[in-house]
Amino acid sequence: MSAETPAAGTPATSERNDGRNIAVSWLIxxxxxxxxxxxxxxPHLPPGAMSLNARSQQIDNIVLTALATPVVAGVLLYFxxxxxxxxxxxxxxxxxxxxxxNTKIQIGWIAATSAIVLSxxxxxxxxxxxxxxxxxxEGPAPVWKLTGSNVLEVQVIGQQWRxxxxxxxxxxxxxxxxxxxxGRAVEFHVTSIDVxxxxxxxxxxxxxxxxPQVDNVAYTTPEHLGQFTVRCAELCGIWHGAMYxxxxxxxxxxxxxxxxxxxxxxxxxxxxxxxxxxxxNPDVVPQLGKALTSAGLSGAGGNYYGPQYSVQP
Amino acid sequence: xxxxxxxxxxxxxxxxxxxxxxxxxxxWMRPAFHTGIIGAVIGYLIGHWLGNALAxxxxxxxxxxxxxxxxxxGYVFGTVGWLAGxxxxxxxxxxxxxxxxxxxxxxxxxxxxxxxxxxxxHKTVGIQYLxxxxxxxxxxxLFAMVIRTxxxxxxxxxxxxxSYLMVVGEHGTMMMMMMTSVILGPFGNYFVPLxxxxxxxxxxxxxxxxxxxxxxxxxILLSGVLFGGWPNGWTAYAPLSIQATQGMDAYAVxxxxxxxxxxxxxxxxxxxxxxxxxxxxxxxxxxxxxxxxLVTAFLxxxxxxxxxxxxxxxxxxxxxxxxxxxxxxxxxxxxxEDLFWFFGHPEVYILALPGFGIVSEIIPVFCRKPLFGYKxxxxxxxxxxxxxxxxxxxxxFDSGMDPNMRxxxxxxxxxxxxxxxxxxxxAMGTFWKAKIRLTVPMLFAIGMYLNFxxxxxxxxxxxxxxxxxxxxxxxxxxxxxxxxxxxGLIFAFMGGIYYWLPKMMGIKLNEKLGKIHFxxxxxxxxxxxxxxxxxxxxxxxxxxxxxxxxxxxxNDWVSISSFFLGFSILIFLYNFVMSTxxxxxxxxGNPWQARGLEWQVSSPPPxxxxxxxxxxxxxxxxxxxxxxxxxxxxxxxxxxxxxxxxGSTQSGSEA
Numbered sequence: 001m002s003a004e005t006p007a008a009g010t011p012a013t014s015e016r017n018d019g020r021n022i023a024v025s026w027l028i029x030x031x032x033x034x035x036x037x038x039x040x041x042x043p044h045l046p047p048g049a050m051s052l053n054a055r056s057q058q059i060d061n062i063v064l065t066a067l068a069t070p071v072v073a074g075v076l077l078y079f080x081x082x083x084x085x086x087x088x089x090x091x092x093x094x095x096x097x098x099x100x101x102n103t104k105i106q107i108g109w110i111a112a113t114s115a116i117v118l119s120x121x122x123x124x125x126x127x128x129x130x131x132x133x134x135x136x137x138e139g140p141a142p143v144w145k146l147t148g149s150n151v152l153e154v155q156v157i158g159q160q161w162r163x164x165x166x167x168x169x170x171x172x173x174x175x176x177x178x179x180x181x182x183g184r185a186v187e188f189h190v191t192s193i194d195v196x197x198x199x200x201x202x203x204x205x206x207x208x209x210x211x212p213q214v215d216n217v218a219y220t221t222p223e224h225l226g227q228f229t230v231r232c233a234e235l236c237g238i239w240h241g242a243m244y245x246x247x248x249x250x251x252x253x254x255x256x257x258x259x260x261x262x263x264x265x266x267x268x269x270x271x272x273x274x275x276x277x278x279x280x281n282p283d284v285v286p287q288l289g290k291a292l293t294s295a296g297l298s299g300a301g302g303n304y305y306g307p308q309y310s311v312q313p
Numbered sequence: 314x315x316x317x318x319x320x321x322x323x324x325x326x327x328x329x330x331x332x333x334x335x336x337x338x339x340x341w342m343r344p345a346f347h348t349g350i351i352g353a354v355i356g357y358l359i360g361h362w363l364g365n366a367l368a369x370x371x372x373x374x375x376x377x378x379x380x381x382x383x384x385x386x387g388y389v390f391g392t393v394g395w396l397a398g399x400x401x402x403x404x405x406x407x408x409x410x411x412x413x414x415x416x417x418x419x420x421x422x423x424x425x426x427x428x429x430x431x432x433x434x435h436k437t438v439g440i441q442y443l444x445x446x447x448x449x450x451x452x453x454x455l456f457a458m459v460i461r462t463x464x465x466x467x468x469x470x471x472x473x474x475x476s477y478l479m480v481v482g483e484h485g486t487m488m489m490m491m492m493t494s495v496i497l498g499p500f501g502n503y504f505v506p507l508x509x510x511x512x513x514x515x516x517x518x519x520x521x522x523x524x525x526x527x528x529x530x531x532x533i534l535l536s537g538v539l540f541g542g543w544p545n546g547w548t549a550y551a552p553l554s555i556q557a558t559q560g561m562d563a564y565a566v567x568x569x570x571x572x573x574x575x576x577x578x579x580x581x582x583x584x585x586x587x588x589x590x591x592x593x594x595x596x597x598x599x600x601x602x603x604x605x606x607l608v609t610a611f612l613x614x615x616x617x618x619x620x621x622x623x624x625x626x627x628x629x630x631x632x633x634x635x636x637x638x639x640x641x642x643x644x645x646x647x648x649x650e651d652l653f654w655f656f657g658h659p660e661v662y663i664l665a666l667p668g669f670g671i672v673s674e675i676i677p678v679f680c681r682k683p684l685f686g687y688k689x690x691x692x693x694x695x696x697x698x699x700x701x702x703x704x705x706x707x708x709x710f711d712s713g714m715d716p717n718m719r720x721x722x723x724x725x726x727x728x729x730x731x732x733x734x735x736x737x738x739x740a741m742g743t744f745w746k747a748k749i750r751l752t753v754p755m756l757f758a759i760g761m762y763l764n765f766x767x768x769x770x771x772x773x774x775x776x777x778x779x780x781x782x783x784x785x786x787x788x789x790x791x792x793x794x795x796x797x798x799x800x801g802l803i804f805a806f807m808g809g810i811y812y813w814l815p816k817m818m819g820i821k822l823n824e825k826l827g828k829i830h831f832x833x834x835x836x837x838x839x840x841x842x843x844x845x846x847x848x849x850x851x852x853x854x855x856x857x858x859x860x861x862x863x864x865x866x867x868n869d870w871v872s873i874s875s876f877f878l879g880f881s882i883l884i885f886l887y888n889f890v891m892s893t894x895x896x897x898x899x900x901x902g903n904p905w906q907a908r909g910l911e912w913q914v915s916s917p918p919p920x921x922x923x924x925x926x927x928x929x930x931x932x933x934x935x936x937x938x939x940x941x942x943x944x945x946x947x948x949x950x951x952x953x954x955x956x957x958x959x960g961s962t963q964s965g966s967e968a
Contacts, residue, residue, distance in 0.1 A: 018746065046850045047783045060779040068770045075737060075766050079759060082744040087751070088681070095937030096682035096747045106686050106738065113734040121724040124777040128719060134779035139713035190713075195553040196646055198711065198786055202852040207782045209712040211647070212552060213640035216713035229861075233786035233854040237544050237553060238474040241857035281641055 022081050029077060030070045037069050038062060047205045050228060050249070052221040053135040054205030060127045060134075067116065137190060137199075137208025137216040140278070146185035146219045154178070155189040155276070158197030158210035161239035163230055170263045172276035178230060178247030180204075180222050181255035190216040191279050198234035201247065209234060215278035222249040344400030346429040353529075356394020361387035368632065382632040384540075384559050388566040392529045399431045399525055404518070431525060433517035436918065438524050439503025440817060443810075445527055446498055447889075449491035450803075451882070452535070456484035458879050461872040467860045477858045479542025479560065486547040486564060487534055490571040492798055493613070493660065494527065494578060496667035500809050501582055501606045503817060507911035507918060508600045510591025510927045510945060515584035519577045526574035530567040537563030546856055548657070551638030551649040555630050562631065565624045572621040572656075575663075579613030582606050591910075591945070593929035600909060600933045601684065604691050605670020608698045609663050615702070616659035623652035650712060654705040662701040664798050666694055668765075668805035669736050672758040675808055676743050677934040678907045679755035684934040685742025686735075693735030700729045710781050719778050726776035733769055737762070752905070753827035757808030760835045764800025768793055771846060789849025792842045800838060807834070807885065815900035818893055819916045826888040833881035840874035908944050909933045925949060 042062040049055040128134045133144045155166040156178075166174045178201070180186055190199045192210035200207045201220070208218040225248075232243035250258060263270075274280060341347065364383030396402065404414040427434075428441055459480045463471050472480070502524075506514050514520050537543060540560040545553045554561050586599075586607045599607075626637040627649070636642035638649050677684045684690060703725045706718055740762050749755065771793040774780045784790060807830075815821050844867045851867075853860045860868065892898070903912045910933065914923060927945040935941030 046852070053779075053782075057779045057782055060777060061774070061783075064774055064777060064780060068773065072766060072770060075741070076763070078741055079744070079763065082747065082749065083751075083759070086744065086747045086749050088748040092748065094681070094748070096680060098683055098936065098938035098941075099685060099742070099745065100683050101686040101689070101742065105742070106689055109734065109738045110689075110731070113731050117727045117730055120773065120777065121720075121727045124723050124727075124779065125720040127777075127779040128723070131779075133716060134782050136711045136719075136778055136782045136785075137713045138716040141716075143716045195556065196550050200786070200852075200854065202783070205782055207711045207785055211640070211713060214646075214713055229852060231852065231854050234550065235478075235545050235548075235553075235856045237556075238478060240854075241474065241477075241859040 022078060026074050026077050029073050033069050033073055034066060038066050048203050050203040050222060050224045050226065051205055052223055053131040054203060056127055056131045057134060057205045063123065132219040135206040135218055135220055137218045140215045142217045146187065148185060151185045151187050152181060153187050153189065156199045158192040158199065160194050160237050161243040163245060166276060167259065168276045170259045171270055173263050173266045173270050174273055175262060177245065179255065179258055180247065180249050181252045182222050182225055182249050184252060185219065185221050188218045189278060190218060193280050195236050196234050197232045197236045200231045200233040201228055202231065203228035207233060213279045225249050225251060344398060344431065349395045349398035352394035352398025353391045357387045357391035360390025379559060381559060381562050384562045385566055385628055385632055388533050392570060395529055396525060401431055401522060431521055433521055435502050435506055435514045435517065435520060438521055439499050441524050442498030442502060446491055446495045449487060449531060453484050453487035453491060454879060454882060456480050460484060461875040463858055464868050465872045467862050467865050470858065474858050475541060478544045479538065481856050482543050482546050483538065486568060489547050490530060490568060492664045492802055493575050495806055496671065496809065497578055497582065497606060497609055500813060504911050505582060505585055505603055505606055506589065507922055508603050508909060509586060509589060509594050510910055510923065510929055511585065511589035512921045512923060514581055515588060516581045520581045523574045523578035526570050530570040533563050534567035548653060551646050554627055555638055565628050569621050569624040572617040575613045575617045579610035582610035583614065591927050591929050598929060598932040601673035601690055602670040604694055605666045608694045609666045612659045612663045612698055612701065616656045619652055620656035623649060650709055654708045658705040659701045662697055664802050666697065668761060668802040669694060671805040671809045672761050673739060675754045675758040675812055676740060677936060678905050679750045679752055680743050680747035681936045682743055682747045683936055683938065684739060686739050689735045690739040693732040696732030697729060700725060704729060707776055710778050711785050723776055723778050727773065730769060730773060753824055753831060754808045754812035756831045757804050757811065760831065761801055761804040764796055764804060768796030768800055771796065784849055786854055787849035788845045788853045788855060791855050792845035792849060795842050815904055816911060816916050819900060820893055821898045821900040822892045823888050826884060830881060830884045830888060833877065833884060837874050837877035837881050841871055841878050844871050908935065910945055913945060913947055923947065
């Protein structure tokens with residue numbers, strides 16, 4: 001949407017030049033608001049700058065906000081102006097000027113909105129392709145990838161109601177905390193063993209749905225040390241609201257040390273796990289139902305799988 | 314263009330004379346609400362028994378002795394029993410055995426009784442719909458109050474997580490079901506025939522049926538509470554929906570019945586608008602509201618069957634153990650997502666377009682100017698409707714769908730903002746140098762434009778895949794669609810009530826209370842939903858009952874604002890009930906000096922709308938044009954209507 005004012009072409013009924021007034025105040029308003037939006041608000045827009053794609057998403061948000069500001073300001077200004085100046089006068093029951101339309105303004109409006117929208121689509125596509133799918137889940141066959149020999153693969157497994165992480169390059173060990181190295185491309189393989197979850201690493205700018213029997217790939221490159229939040233962003237049952245944990249980004253050397261020691265520490269557990277694969281058959285689900293029923297959970301908990309049935313679809 | 318000249322003398326089936334009026338039976342013997350309830354109870358018991366008998370060999374849902382099959386069949390048979398009790402099938406049965414049907418509506422009685430009966434009068438159905446939809450809206454609103462109460466604290470819980478999800482699901486589904494018909498039901502059914510100069514709608518029985526299905530879906534949806542609700546909101550993603558307990562059956566059947574109701578209502582409106590326009594009611598003179606209804610009806614007819622099909626799959630998955638949505642047995646969880654959103658995205662325009670229609674109808678009247686760019690406005694609605702079928706996968710941007718599709722769906726989604734922008738061009742052009750009369754309907758129309766602006770702009774963020782990576786599934790989305798639906802549709806609905814209630818009931822709503830209602834609702838609405846954009850961007854996902862501690866202040870602000878929002882609805886309710894029941898200030902004629910055809914007849918309109926079929930002479934928005942003819946000739950000289958009919962059939966189609 002464009003915020004141009006339908007000024008030209010309509011005959012002025014009074015001395016007041018409404019079109020000029022609106023246009024000038026709109027320009028002044030934009031001149032004040034735009035620097036504020038870009039320079040003051042911009043750096044605080046989500047998701048921050050913790051990873052390469054988070055940073056590009058932040059720029060994307062700044063661009064969108066910078067474009068939205070004049071539109072919102074223009075429309076609000078226009079309606080505000082109309083409500084102040086174009087009111088029915090006391091005792092005046094006559095009708096307004098019979099303007100049915102204005103071809104120039106209509107064509108101009110359509111052309112301007114189309115231009116803005118099409119350029120936004122082009123810009124969005126560039127921002128999608130350049131940082132390898134913008135951190136969004138790309139499905140089992142990603143098109144835009146981070147390649148190289150040094151890509152860290154991490155499998156994210158969603159289940160009701162927690163996340164676990166497997167590191168195939170470290171013997172397929174499974175941890176309950178997501179630990180990533182700084183400055184190294186990460187390839188997430190997101191999957192689920194029961195219902196649909198959505199892996200949302202907020203500060204990293206990654207969101208990928210965890211579908212049962214589907215390997216959903218997403219990329220990121222952490223650029224700063226620190227903690228980040230992992231939440232489930234798709235309703236998955238009663239404890240969906242509590243399905244979150246915190247991951248951390250370590251320096252490359254610290255990460256190597258952590259991974260090597262954790263691999264040894266967890267070796268005995270890793271042996272008991274099913275072998276690493278891209279998806280897992282959700283045979284655990286009947287057991288899950290059993291566990292829930294025995295815990296006395298009802299209603300939303302998914303107790304379709306009654307304890308009396310050993311195997312269920 | 315078909316003209317119904319004398320609908321009373323339609324050929325009777327069997328060639329016999331119309332039924333002679335029989336001595337009236339006492340009121341409790343005639344089909345009405347109470348016989349419908351008896352029928353529903355009997356039907357439910359039969360269906361429940363049958364389901365248990367059929368499902369004998371199937372595995373049973375845990376925890377109680379009820380098969381899903383018994384529940385589903387109980388609901389379905391209960392619905393059929395309800396309709397039978399209401400007398401929906403009486404005329405059908407009479408026709409099948411060659412007996413004459415009861416003509417007209419006279420046997421329903423006068424006064425309030427006819428509103429509890431299966432009335433074939435589109436004006437009665439419109440008022441039934443209005444009250445029904447307000448009941449839906451208030452119920453859904455109460456659930457929203459519970460949600461906001463629970464979210465007052467990030468960690469202290471007033472209700473349990475499963476109750477919380479039950480409330481979230483009930484709120485979302487109830488509101489979404491109600492919003493599909495909230496304008497087409499009351500105002501579409503009531504005003505489309507009046508606005509196009511017709512004495513009736515095309516299919517009165519179908520129209521009445523579409524209303525009488527909605528109480529069923531209301532009761533069935535609420536009955537989900539008895540089963541503990543369902544865990545996955547109004548979107549009901551599989552496979553969680555296959556795991557869930559019997560509350561899910563309530564969701565599936567209720568939403569399915571609403572889907573059927575919506576399809577039926579849509580067919581009726583399409584045929585009415587296309588076939589029942591008065592002579593001279595060209596496509597270029599069609600009121601904007603009728604355009605909106607026509608386009609919405611097409612969306613309903615094309616989109617809702619997909620929902621009904623998807624729900625049928627869900628029901629068979631749950632009852633007879635098919636595996637449409639179970640990945641390990643060859644199904645796919647994406648199937649439900651695609652079916653649901655193929656319905657779901659046109660559905661949100663089913664919600665938005667009637668709102669555009671109402672405000673486009675209101676603003677010329679109170680700007681005292683013609684609608685700016687009539688053709689642009691109609692093209693905008695058609696463009697939105699057409700594009701709405703090509704955007705549904707933007708709900709699946711992060712789901713792992715084919716990544717190549719994402720630029721395409723990003724493009725189509727952003728393209729929708731072009732025709733939506735037309736609506737703003739039309740509004741701003743109409744406001745240009747107008748003589749604005751700030752009545753209550755006008756206030757609501759302006760409120761709608763301001764709210765929808767935020768809803769539309771935030772939609773651009775969501776259509777953009779990189780930005781959507783953060784906002785997808787967060788409170789940002791929630792704020793976005795509440796701005797478009799609550800801020801857009803409900804504000805337009807309220808505007809429609811204040812604008813048209815004088816016409817529908819011949820009484821006036823109190824203007825001072827109306828203004829108080831508007832200002833409290835507008836401020837409370839924005840105070841509730843504007844912070845939610847921030848909350849979403851700060852990382853709070855939808856439908857959670859626990860959230861980050863640092864968002865507590867904002868959430869509390871939102872919750873308290875939402876209570877004020879609820880309070881503003883109470884003001885409306887007080888005004889509505891007092892004005893229509895107690896004060897009853899008479900309003901005759903044309904209080905807004907509107908040119909619309911519906912305002913040219915008395916308030917409330919006579920039984921058959923027009924004494925004679927009017928001849929439409931000019932468009933409905935010619936305010937301030939000294940050369941404009943009156944909108945219609947309500948008493949055309951004898952022979953003109955049939956002459957116009959002959960003329961139009963000879964020259965092909967007039968429009």
